[in-house]
Amino acid sequence: xxxxxxxxxxxxxxxxxxxxxxxxxxxxxxxxxxxxxxxxxxxxxxxxxxxxxxxxxxxxxxxxxxxxxxxxxxxxxxxxxxxxxxxxxxxxxxxxxxxxxxxxxxxxxxxxxxxxxxxxxxxxxxxxxxxx
Amino acid sequence: xxxxxxxxxxxxxxxxxxxxxxxxxxxxxxxxxxxxxxxxxxxxxxxxxxxxxxxxxxxxxxxxxxxxxxxxxxxxxxxxxxxxxxxxxxxxxxxxxxxxxxxxxxxxxxx
Amino acid sequence: xxxxxxxxxxxxxxxxxxxxxxxxxxxxxxxxxxxxxxxxxxxxxxxxxxxxxxxxxxxxxxxxxxxxxxxxxxxxxxxxxxxxxxxxxxxxxxxxxxxxxxxxxxxxxxxxxxxxxxxxxxxxxxxxxxxxxxxxxxxxxxxxxxxxxxxxxxxxxxxxxxxxxxxxxxxxxxxxxxxxxxxxxxxxxxxxxxxxxxxxxxxxxxxxxxxxxxxxxxxxxxxxxxxxxxxxxxxxxxxxxxxxxxxxxxxxxxxxxxxxxxxxxxxxxxxxxxxxxxxxxxxxxxxxxxxxxxxxxxxxxxxxxxxxxxxxxxxxxxxxxxxxxxxxxxxxxxxxxxxxxxxxxxxxxxxxxxxxxxxxxxxxxxxxxxxxxxxxxxxxxxxxxxxxxxxxxxxxxxxxxxxxxxxxxxxxxxxxxxxxxxxxxxxxxxxxxxxxxxxxxxxxxxxxxxxxxxxxxxxxxxxxx
Numbered sequence: 001x002x003x004x005x006x007x008x009x010x011x012x013x014x015x016x017x018x019x020x021x022x023x024x025x026x027x028x029x030x031x032x033x034x035x036x037x038x039x040x041x042x043x044x045x046x047x048x049x050x051x052x053x054x055x056x057x058x059x060x061x062x063x064x065x066x067x068x069x070x071x072x073x074x075x076x077x078x079x080x081x082x083x084x085x086x087x088x089x090x091x092x093x094x095x096x097x098x099x100x101x102x103x104x105x106x107x108x109x110x111x112x113x114x115x116x117x118x119x120x121x122x123x124x125x126x127x128x129x130x131x132x
Numbered sequence: 133x134x135x136x137x138x139x140x141x142x143x144x145x146x147x148x149x150x151x152x153x154x155x156x157x158x159x160x161x162x163x164x165x166x167x168x169x170x171x172x173x174x175x176x177x178x179x180x181x182x183x184x185x186x187x188x189x190x191x192x193x194x195x196x197x198x199x200x201x202x203x204x205x206x207x208x209x210x211x212x213x214x215x216x217x218x219x220x221x222x223x224x225x226x227x228x229x230x231x232x233x234x235x236x237x238x239x240x241x242x243x
Numbered sequence: 244x245x246x247x248x249x250x251x252x253x254x255x256x257x258x259x260x261x262x263x264x265x266x267x268x269x270x271x272x273x274x275x276x277x278x279x280x281x282x283x284x285x286x287x288x289x290x291x292x293x294x295x296x297x298x299x300x301x302x303x304x305x306x307x308x309x310x311x312x313x314x315x316x317x318x319x320x321x322x323x324x325x326x327x328x329x330x331x332x333x334x335x336x337x338x339x340x341x342x343x344x345x346x347x348x349x350x351x352x353x354x355x356x357x358x359x360x361x362x363x364x365x366x367x368x369x370x371x372x373x374x375x376x377x378x379x380x381x382x383x384x385x386x387x388x389x390x391x392x393x394x395x396x397x398x399x400x401x402x403x404x405x406x407x408x409x410x411x412x413x414x415x416x417x418x419x420x421x422x423x424x425x426x427x428x429x430x431x432x433x434x435x436x437x438x439x440x441x442x443x444x445x446x447x448x449x450x451x452x453x454x455x456x457x458x459x460x461x462x463x464x465x466x467x468x469x470x471x472x473x474x475x476x477x478x479x480x481x482x483x484x485x486x487x488x489x490x491x492x493x494x495x496x497x498x499x500x501x502x503x504x505x506x507x508x509x510x511x512x513x514x515x516x517x518x519x520x521x522x523x524x525x526x527x528x529x530x531x532x533x534x535x536x537x538x539x540x541x542x543x544x545x546x547x548x549x550x551x552x553x554x555x556x557x558x559x560x561x562x563x564x565x566x567x568x569x570x571x572x573x574x575x576x577x578x579x580x581x582x583x584x585x586x587x588x589x590x591x592x593x594x595x596x597x598x599x600x601x602x603x604x605x606x607x608x609x610x611x612x613x614x615x616x617x618x619x620x621x622x623x624x625x626x627x628x629x630x631x632x633x634x635x636x637x638x639x640x641x642x643x644x645x646x647x648x649x650x651x652x653x654x655x656x657x658x659x660x661x662x663x664x665x666x667x668x669x670x671x672x673x674x675x676x677x678x679x680x681x682x683x684x685x686x687x688x689x690x691x692x693x694x695x696x697x698x699x700x701x702x703x704x705x706x707x708x
Binding site: 135139142146149152153159162163166169170172173176177180181183184188197198200201204207208212213215218219222223225226229230235 | 272362365366369373376377380383384386390391392395396397401403404405408410411412414415418419420453
Binding site: 071078081092 | 203
């Protein structure tokens with residue numbers, strides 16, 4: 001179980017150990033700012049009225065973007081979140097794969113099979129049917 | 133860093149969440165504030181887990197103290213995801229009937 | 244262990260039943276058979292017969308007390324299915340899912356009656372609550388149901404957040420999630436974390452969160468709206484089984500640790516009890532709707548159940564079991580009749596005794612039991628709770644007991660209003676047609692309540708066999 005804690009070093013854990021991270025943060029922010037400024041400064045500029053229009057893949061835009069969406073998107077998104085988050089339990093299993101052996105494998109297979117049951121259930125219920 | 137910093141940070145986040153739940157009137161924002169409370173707890177659990185480990189490792193190099201705290205965080209995340217799906221479904225159901233997610237409209241049951 | 248595994252499997256079986264058949268009667272009967280299997284599995288556990296040998300790492304501990312509560316919960320659910328099963332199938336189109344969700348709630352119940360670790364407490368409460376949020380909003384087109392679901396959901400997850408904060412603080416103080424107060428392995432941890440503050444603060448958070456779940460004042464405000472808005476069939480389930488188990492969780496958690504809450508715990512608990520009794524009883528008096536009156540009366544009943552925290556001894560543990568039986572059985576019976584009524588106001592019951600004498604008689608017994616009239620189960624339930632308080636604290640508890648008895652007298656008023664409407668007022672109550680089996684089960688339930696009222700020890704002996 002001590003995999004969670006391997007990365008830590010109790011004797012050397014002070015504000016100083018965050019120094020490289022700080023450097024990296026400053027570098028990342030500075031690099032982005034520098035590139036944006038550079039493209040502004042060096043790049044050619046042509047100001048026309050067309051450029052201020054919204055661009056939607058060449059089709060003239062119309063209406064408000066905040067229109068009600070089909071509920072199907074919501075359903076698929078929520079189901080994705082549900083099945084996606086459960087993957088979190090594979091993480092401790094993957095790290096302890098060897099130690100847990102066949103018993104652990106059996107437990108994970110049981111876990112996955114419950115998920116499969118849930119998946120079969122939503123398919124049978126027609127939650128993923130895209131066309132009406 | 134001393135543990136007190138983490139305790140104060142996560143209690144501050146937790147209080148922001150509580151105040152948000154009590155003050156805001158938009159169901160989605162209330163919901164986000166509840167998530168903020170849960171994440172404050174996650175932060176605190178991880179900080180405590182590390183603290184327990186750091187004190188235990190001095191006596192015993194191969195200690196596993198503190199791992200439970202981080203595993204608890206996994207469970208909180210998974211349960212939060214389940215709650216999100218149910219909660220958003222309820223909010224969508226509400227919106228379909230009233231075309232509003234303002235909790236001030238929740239007064240049909242008052243009398 | 245049997246109960247946890249079988250109830251989870253039962254939920255999955257019901258989910259798939261919904262795919263293969265739409266026949267409501269078939270679905271209902273499968274649910275009843277699955278529940279019977281669950282009940283048998285739980286009884287087998289008493290004799291040490293397990294389905295699976297799982298190493299639970301001491302996160303769960305099974306004792307007779309918890310198993311007995313499981314039996315009560317499953318029996319109540321069985322009676323509930325038999326009485327109101329047909330009404331469950333009428334709430335909406337996803338019939339099998341309602342039964343599946345009820346099985347998942349029972350899974351949460353069985354975890355909460357055996358947890359020995361704060362992680363299991365958290366999971367149990369969530370497995371119990373999340374299906375209840377869905378059941379509350381089951382009547383999708385009804386605005387009241389939507390509103391109740393949203394309120395219940397927001398309040399429920401808010402209290403979950405508080406519970407988790409408490410658990411995190413307790414973890415910081417002790418370094419593990421055991422529910423017993425294990426002193427930290429290294430003294431330095433305690434020093435660093437100022438655990439002298441962390442433990443009482445953490446316990447206070449958990450205490451508040453559980454008060455939310457058992458609907459005790461001052462955290463009761465969601466109860467009337469939610470119980471009123473939810474479809475009546477599910478209110479019946481929520482107000483009985485899902486609520487009583489909260490007290491079991493309370494006992495497991497605070498049995499040995501109540502003193503750690505600090506010296507103020509001696510003041511907090513009587514304060515909560517009196518406030519709960521006051522708000523529940525006084526507000527119930529002014530209600531016009533029987534359903535809403537029952538919601539407030541369930542708050543008042545929670546006040547009596549909270550005595551288990553005050554006295555915290557053997558008699559109170561026995562008393563809470565007896566109380567769960569008496570309260571669950573009577574409330575399920577009253578709701579089964581309420582669902583059949585067209586009009587939920589007190590006037591709706593006018594003249595019921597003339598039209599349906601058997602149903603009115605059964606309803607009278609249930610109401611008398613809730614009011615705590617002698618010869619019914621409710622009397623001994625209240626008696627045990629008050630006796631435990633006297634046994635625990637002697638003369639000091641006397642004033643609390645007197646206050647509780649006074650409030651019980653207040654409760655007689657609003658329960659008798661229903662009886663008065665049924666027997667002494669003229670009217671033409673609109674009640675859905677009921678078949679003979681409904682009446683037979685209702686009368687059997689009433690007979691059980693009177694039997695327990697006469698021989699309460701029969702139930703309790705079960706605990707020690």
